[in-house]
Amino acid sequence: MWDMMPRVASSLSDSEIEQAAQRYAAEPPPSPIPAEGSLNLARGIFRHGLPQKGVPACSSCHGSRAQGQGIYPRLAGQNPFYLLIQLHYFKNGLRRDKRAAIMQHIAKSLTGKEMHALAEYLASL
């Protein structure tokens, strides 16, 4: 999936890149070893979604072990910082390749804390 980065980057303007960089610089980096509380939060979202916010279970597309299937990329074991950045890209409409619309919708409903927890959890799988 790293091979997507140049394609993503080339679709962004300089000011979009600048804005994104500032946002990530303000955030604590995700940890490869999630804390217990965030682990439970993320595991719940991964398996059951957030029905009250209309967020479907991540596992329903990405697979029960986040192993990926068909057009749904593997999330398990990916670099936590990479995963977090992708979620921010989706949320802010900066990643807008062909199939990004579904993830844009999902990420818009997630808080920063939820995305952070998910990135750490998925990286730990």
Ligand code: HEC
């Ligand atoms: C309805 C299906 C669906 C659900 C549910 C879903 N995703 Fe996705 N996800 C996708 C698709 C399709 C892509 C690929 C998008 C693209 O090609 O730009 C994707 C891509 C991603 C990526 C980028 C991976 C990479 O290697 O670049 C991340 C991170 C991600 N999803 C996280 C999540 C999380 C976290 C959840 C649960 C909150 C979730 N997804 C739920 C369909 C889904």
